[in-house]
Amino acid sequence: MREMALTLTVNGERFSRTVEVRRTLADFLRDDLCLTGTHLGCEHGVCGACTVLLDGDAVRSCLMFAVQADGAEVTTIEGLSKRDGGLTPIQAAFQAEHGLQCGYCTPGFVVSAHAFLAEHPNPSDEEIREALSGNLCRCTGYQGIIAAVKRAANTGVSS
Amino acid sequence: MTAGRFMGQAIARTEDPRLLTGRGRYIADVVVPGASDAAFLRSEVARGTIVGLDTEAARSAPGVRAVFTAADLNPRVHETSLAGLLEAPYPPKYCLAEKDVRFVGDPIAIVVAENRYLAEDAVELIEVDIDPQVPVLDVDAARDRDSDLVHPEVGTNTPMVIPLFDDPELEAAFAQAAHLVRDTVTMHRYVQVPMECRGIIADWNPHDKQLTVWSSTQSVHGVQAFLAGLLGIGTNQIRVLQPDVGGGFGQKTMLMRDEWAVVLAATLLGRPVRWIEDRRENLVAAAHARDEKMDLSMALDGDGTITAIRGEHIENIGAYQTMGSMGSGALVAPFLSNAYKVPKVGYANQAVYTNTCGKAPYRGPFLMYAVGIEQLMDTAARQIGIDPLELRRRNVIRTQDLPYTLPSTLCMDAITPAETLDQAASMIDYDGFRAEQAVARKQGRYLGIGIGLCVEPSAIAFGGLATEAAVVRMDHSGKVTVLLGSSSTGMSVTTTMKQVVAEHLGCAPEDISIVQGDTAATGYGAGTMGSRSAVLYGNAVAAASIELRSKLLDIAADALEAAVEDLDIDDGRVFVRGTATKGMKFAELGQLAYMGHDMLAPGMRPGLEAFHRYKAPPFTFSNACHICTCEVDVDTGRVTILRYVVSEDCGRMINPKVVEGQIFGGVVQGLGGVLYEHMIYDDDGNPLTSTFVDYLLPTACEVPTIEVGHIESPAANPLGVKGMGEGGAIASPAAVVNAVADALTPFGVTVSGSPLGPKQILDMIATAGH
Numbered sequence: 001m002r003e004m005a006l007t008l009t010v011n012g013e014r015f016s017r018t019v020e021v022r023r024t025l026a027d028f029l030r031d032d033l034c035l036t037g038t039h040l041g042c043e044h045g046v047c048g049a050c051t052v053l054l055d056g057d058a059v060r061s062c063l064m065f066a067v068q069a070d071g072a073e074v075t076t077i078e079g080l081s082k083r084d085g086g087l088t089p090i091q092a093a094f095q096a097e098h099g100l101q102c103g104y105c106t107p108g109f110v111v112s113a114h115a116f117l118a119e120h121p122n123p124s125d126e127e128i129r130e131a132l133s134g135n136l137c138r139c140t141g142y143q144g145i146i147a148a149v150k151r152a153a154n155t156g157v158s159s
Numbered sequence: 160m161t162a163g164r165f166m167g168q169a170i171a172r173t174e175d176p177r178l179l180t181g182r183g184r185y186i187a188d189v190v191v192p193g194a195s196d197a198a199f200l201r202s203e204v205a206r207g208t209i210v211g212l213d214t215e216a217a218r219s220a221p222g223v224r225a226v227f228t229a230a231d232l233n234p235r236v237h238e239t240s241l242a243g244l245l246e247a248p249y250p251p252k253y254c255l256a257e258k259d260v261r262f263v264g265d266p267i268a269i270v271v272a273e274n275r276y277l278a279e280d281a282v283e284l285i286e287v288d289i290d291p292q293v294p295v296l297d298v299d300a301a302r303d304r305d306s307d308l309v310h311p312e313v314g315t316n317t318p319m320v321i322p323l324f325d326d327p328e329l330e331a332a333f334a335q336a337a338h339l340v341r342d343t344v345t346m347h348r349y350v351q352v353p354m355e356c357r358g359i360i361a362d363w364n365p366h367d368k369q370l371t372v373w374s375s376t377q378s379v380h381g382v383q384a385f386l387a388g389l390l391g392i393g394t395n396q397i398r399v400l401q402p403d404v405g406g407g408f409g410q411k412t413m414l415m416r417d418e419w420a421v422v423l424a425a426t427l428l429g430r431p432v433r434w435i436e437d438r439r440e441n442l443v444a445a446a447h448a449r450d451e452k453m454d455l456s457m458a459l460d461g462d463g464t465i466t467a468i469r470g471e472h473i474e475n476i477g478a479y480q481t482m483g484s485m486g487s488g489a490l491v492a493p494f495l496s497n498a499y500k501v502p503k504v505g506y507a508n509q510a511v512y513t514n515t516c517g518k519a520p521y522r523g524p525f526l527m528y529a530v531g532i533e534q535l536m537d538t539a540a541r542q543i544g545i546d547p548l549e550l551r552r553r554n555v556i557r558t559q560d561l562p563y564t565l566p567s568t569l570c571m572d573a574i575t576p577a578e579t580l581d582q583a584a585s586m587i588d589y590d591g592f593r594a595e596q597a598v599a600r601k602q603g604r605y606l607g608i609g610i611g612l613c614v615e616p617s618a619i620a621f622g623g624l625a626t627e628a629a630v631v632r633m634d635h636s637g638k639v640t641v642l643l644g645s646s647s648t649g650m651s652v653t654t655t656m657k658q659v660v661a662e663h664l665g666c667a668p669e670d671i672s673i674v675q676g677d678t679a680a681t682g683y684g685a686g687t688m689g690s691r692s693a694v695l696y697g698n699a700v701a702a703a704s705i706e707l708r709s710k711l712l713d714i715a716a717d718a719l720e721a722a723v724e725d726l727d728i729d730d731g732r733v734f735v736r737g738t739a740t741k742g743m744k745f746a747e748l749g750q751l752a753y754m755g756h757d758m759l760a761p762g763m764r765p766g767l768e769a770f771h772r773y774k775a776p777p778f779t780f781s782n783a784c785h786i787c788t789c790e791v792d793v794d795t796g797r798v799t800i801l802r803y804v805v806s807e808d809c810g811r812m813i814n815p816k817v818v819e820g821q822i823f824g825g826v827v828q829g830l831g832g833v834l835y836e837h838m839i840y841d842d843d844g845n846p847l848t849s850t851f852v853d854y855l856l857p858t859a860c861e862v863p864t865i866e867v868g869h870i871e872s873p874a875a876n877p878l879g880v881k882g883m884g885e886g887g888a889i890a891s892p893a894a895v896v897n898a899v900a901d902a903l904t905p906f907g908v909t910v911s912g913s914p915l916g917p918k919q920i921l922d923m924i925a926t927a928g929h
Contacts, residue, residue: 037181
């Protein structure tokens with residue numbers, strides 16, 4: 001199987017690796033870089049659990065090959081919070097509103113919410129629902145998730 | 160009820176920080192050195208004979224460590240039936256398809272390779288030749304005497320039958336009825352769909368004959384017991400660990416055939432094997448749910464009082480059901496009258512094999528007692544000309560009727576269906592909505608309102624499900640560790656059990672750790688399913704905490720030279736009531752109990768540990784009333800849920816936010832099932848909805864805001880709690896179906912259950928001649 005060299009920045013750290021060209025970005029992040037917070041829920045681009053930031057945009061890491069991220073700056077769920085265990089205001093809002101249960105879809109929602117609120121600091125309820133509609137959750141009925149994004153927006157935090 | 164200092168408080172979940180920061184550890188994140196990845200060759204034919212199977216090319220493919228077929232694994236299967244289940248014929252013990260295939264997705268071969276990419280490459284190289292036969296798909300045709308058999312070895316397609324017994328009183332009630340109402344309610348096939356698919360890692364050490372298994376399961380002890388039978392070895396040779404689990408909803412209660420194959424492959428290879436299911440496999444080959452129908456009759460007198468109900472229930476259980484051959488009949492039968500006073504009840508059930516994916520429990524697997532009866536109530540109301548709310552009020556079980564003995568002789572107590580009916584009707588402004596509906600109809604808009612009542616037999620406790628144990632242990636530094644046989648898959652067990660311990664022991668939740676999901680650390684437990692955690696684990700934890708508290712008081716009384724009656728505990732400190740300084744911290748008591756035990760009173764045993772195994776009554780009833788309103792666009796068939804209210808009674812709440820979270824999730828699974836989700840097979844038995852592009856889950860855009868009202872009537876157990884994990888999913892389907900049917904009343908359509916997608920709605924309107 002053909003391999004290619006790639007260099008990219010993930011959560012502020014620079015990595016150079018040689019990978020099979022067919023390796024997905026999600027598998028590369030999870031297995032090669034051991035960043036297992038990025039989850040795979042469908043591997044066909046619908047559920048959003050594998051969402052990461054690629055040069056600031058929310059993308060599905062299961063639908064990209066790792067080599068397509070050559071030269072890019074990637075932020076995963078592990079890169080959002082502080083290393084001392086502190087939560088970002090958005091993560092804290094998810095906890096306050098019980099926006100998660102099993103937690104499997106949660107990294108995808110949190111990453112999507114960060115990207116969304118960065119561009120839409122004062123969203124309407126409809127905009128919040130629309131923005132979250134690319135992520136699937138099976139536990140919460142979305143109630144706590146919508147409330148969390150609303151809470152984060154109302155407290156004026158976009159990061 | 161008055162909340163305690165910790166019990167009843169909506170505190171934040173302690174599970175959350177690590178899950179929110181990507182530090183959860185699910186089955187696919189578990190690293191076992193030397194593990195190989197497995198992938199399956201699965202049948203693409205619903206029913207057929209395997210006439211050729213060549214694995215030679217796959218065996219020599221890059222990175223492949225083994226390819227196993229039925230010939231390798233099936234002879235190694237010892238026992239597959241499950242202790243505690245009713246006697247019934249079981250499907251043959253075919254781990255992998257042997258001579259024939261019985262549904263699309265049936266596992267034929269397992270490839271074990273260096274990684275998943277190479278394993279899937281090798282699967283492509285296996286040559287399989289299947290001579291297709293006409294599949295058995297329709298439950299009515301399958302019950303014909305001449306039908307082909309799904310499992311010829313079993314000799315029937317109806318492995319479990321509950322006959323309708325002759326009952327002259329029931330017949331008399333129908334003969335004398337002023338109103339006779341009939342309906343057939345269907346529930347189509349849909350799927351549990353945990354966001355995390357299944358997964359298992361098995362590591363057999365041939366030297367010390369020990370098996371270690373990591374499993375995405377709802378029950379580590381269930382997995383251990385099952386694997387001991389499968390392999391014919393002792394439970395003491397098996398340790399099962401549960402990592403974080405991304406939802407189960409019933410699908411992960413028992414190991415399935417592909418998971419057996421992974422374990423058997425690991426024992427053959429003597430090295431760890433890992434299998435992480437992909438979404439297509441999960442949708443096609445894991446397990447399905449619902450797919451049942453019930454012919455219902457109801458007799459009422461001239462006042463609209465129900466005198467009898469009869470239900471004849473058929474379930475499609477697919478080819479390999481995770482419960483063996485069982486349908487849900489044994490748990491539908493006793494509760495068919497749901498929340499109503501019904502003197503006579505008749506019930507029959509048949510579970511039917513077909514060449515489709517097998518059935519597994521799904522949140523409220525026995526829900527037809529509510530889904531069926533609640534739709535029948537609305538049909539009756541329309542037929543008699545009474546509002547459905549009024550018909551329910553005339554028949555619902557009221558406080559003055561309690562304890563109420565069902566025709567099945569089971570007794571319901573401490574339930575509040577009438578109160579929840581009134582609270583929900585008030586929350587949604589039922590009368591106001593009727594006025595709004597009338598105005599809208601004049602404008603050509605079709606609004607509807609639907610009610611779903613349910614009494615949930617929560618915490619079903621018989622056989623191996625009847626008990627749970629807790630160890631509450633304080634160490635020498637005064638910190639607390641709790642050992643539980645639970646296997647939480649997102650139910651906040653850690654948070655809520657900390658609340659129970661903190662309340663009863665008198666310390667901060669931060670000083671408590673919960674250990675679960677490990678057979679080596681915890682006593683036997685049936686696991687996290689069946690709305691049982693609050694009742695079973697909660698009461699076990701409370702009793703053990705009280706016992707430990709008592710010991711702390713005894714030790715402190717001796718050390719402080721005070722009477723136990725004069726002592727109190729707060730904030731991790733025992734003190735003499737009314738004094739500021741006379742007291743001892745838990746840390747000091749821990750030092751005394753473990754290090755300074757020579758100073759303990761004579762007869763006082765060292766250490767600080769309490770064990771309690773709690774046995775629950777067979778049922779702990781909770782109840783709820785759901786009411787929703789909707790608008791149906793009769794041009795597009797689109798249903799929009801306008802408002803959704805739930806009034807529920809789960810007894811004493813441990814954490815209201817956790818209670819509401821369970822309701823929210825259940826409600827959305829119910830309305831998703833009715834309106835969007837549909838696992839469809841074509842006439843050849845091919846699943847047509849094998850991705851999330853075809854199998855539609857509700858998103859944040861489709862769900863309404865769900866409003867919840869609470870009524871707290873304590874259950875008879877010491878903690879006063881009731882289970883409520885399933886009620887949200889049990890009551891919601893009928894509420895949604897009834898709302899749609901109500902909206903379409905002007906068209907004179909007959910709504911008989913689900914699915915209610917746009918196509919079905921437009922077809923119904925067309926069929927009614929509009």
